[in-house]
Amino acid sequence: MATRKNQTVCRLNESARALDKALRHAGVSSADKESFLNWAISSLWSTFKDERMNQRIMIENEVRQLGLRFPNGTVKKEYSYSFQLPVNKIDVIGLSGIDELGLTLEMGKPGEFFLIGKPQKSGDFTLKLRYTTVEGEPESELNIPIAFNPSPRDLWRNIPTDKDIQYYKEDSDTAYLKVEAGADGTPRKDVVAASQRGRSHAQEGKARDDHFSLFHCEASDWYIIAVADGAGSAKYSRKGSEVACKTVVNHCKDLLVDNPDFEEAIRSFNAAPTDTGKRSILTNMVHEIVLKGAKKAHDRINEVANGEEGLKPKDFATTLMFAICKKYDFGWFIASFWVGDGAMCLFDEKNKTAKLLGTPDEGEFSGQTRFLTMPEIFRTADVYNRLRMAIVPDFTALFLMSDGISDPMFETDKNLNDYAKWEEFYNNLKNGFPDDEIGGVDLSDDNEAAKDQLLGWLDFWSPGNHDDRTIAILY
Structure with missing residues (x-):
């Protein structure tokens, strides 16, 4: 255990020496060293976040361009609809709003999803597809409209x-x-x-x-x-x-x-x-x-x-x-x-x-x-x-x-x-x-x-x- 700890300390010291050498070679004085490092880290972090956000936006646009729409259904009548999502780019969390309607979201083979159930409410509704794109970015949402007509027997x-x-x-x-x-x-x-x-x-x-x-x-x-x-x-x-x-x-x-x-x-x-x-x-x-x-x-x-x-x-x-x-x-x-x-x-x-x-x-x-x-x-x-x-x-x-x-x-x-x-x-x-x-x-x-x-x-x-x-x- 002591030997592994010593090895880690040695590697850190080597890295520190290499960084000092690189700064001196670039003409950064000892007095400017701390300010330069703070600036560099802040600048790189900002650039990293921008690139990550841009990547998230690009994936969100790709999901939006799928034109995902759920067909209408009828209350108390079996409903089933299958659709595809790019699971190689997103991690699906769920579909909000389906429980109260009597529906469930199930997965088939990779990228294949099924919205199934027997609707219990009639009217126009909005379901939210919740998913993540890039690690560290906030959860993304896509609103998908859906409507269920009343059961014919309920109209009597x-x-x-x-x-x-x-x-x-x-x-x-x-x-x-x-x-x-x-x-x-x-x-x-x-x-x-x-x-x-x-x-x-x-x-x-x-x-x-x-x-x-x-x-x-x-x-x-x-x-x-x-x-x-x-x-x-x-x-x-x-x-x-x-x-x-x-x-x-x-x-x-x-x-x-x-x-x-x-x-x-x-x-x-x-x-x-x-x-x-x-x-x-x-x-x-x-x-x-x-x-x-x-x-x-x-x-x-x-x-x-x-x-x-x-x-x-x-x-x-x-x-x-x-x-x-x-x-x-x-x-x-x-x-x-x-x-x-x-x-x-x-x-x-x-x-x-x-x-x-x-x-x-x-x-x-x-x-x-x-x-x-x-x-x-x-x-x-x-x-x-x-x-x-x-x-x-x-x-x-x-x-x-x-x-x-x-x-x-x-x-x-x-x-x-x-x-x-x-x-x-x-x-x-x-x-x-x-x-x-x-x-x-x-x-x-x-x-x-x-x-x-x-x-x-x-x-x-x-x-x-x-x-x-x-x-x-x-x-």
């Missing part, structure tokens, strides 16, 4: 429906029917349903027009499921949809709770499906239960309308779809009725099938449909085409939905007959829409939370599709 108002209006209806509704396992422990299908007022109605504080009704009889094991979509142009369609659903469920319930003749007709038909006599007997019974249920709903709406001065049945216009279902040892018997738009489908993921239980109605003009309240619905034999009857081994789910769901999910009637589209729909239902922060629905046995999950799922975003949304699922 949600005005509660006035509870004092005639035929008031809650803005949303849910239901869950838990059906206990059979005597042998085999799980039985449950039913979940949800209905949500559409954004177009919420924007103006108007009531929800859709409705649903569910029923399961423990004694007979019959399921009855109904969904109706009140016409937006009809003043009291919200009441029409309610009357339609409740009427058909009550009618079918009265005829299904204890009906051994109907049960025997179903079993006989299954045993001999080509027997026209047995088919005819069963068909007539289905007409008595299902078709008469629809007709009774039609008549009941007329009664409600006639009981209000100045109103007509068309003021209560509504679509209607409903199904009666029961599982036997040989499979499921399903009978249904459908008038209007929307969709009713038996979906079987195992066998890759999707069977529509009817045909959506199309009106004379785009966006129109047919309604249960139209007098001609029950005046011709065409009404029988609205009935469906089937026996299937099993299925994944029976879906009944208003067009507030079927339109954005399927877009065309052709797609309604495409199994791949139904599979896509089913996956969206289970998994949700991550880009829209909409969660999925857990369609597992004994999950009452499914009704709230389903209501939340109905809030999915689809540009131009803001009608009421209602769905019932037997699964």
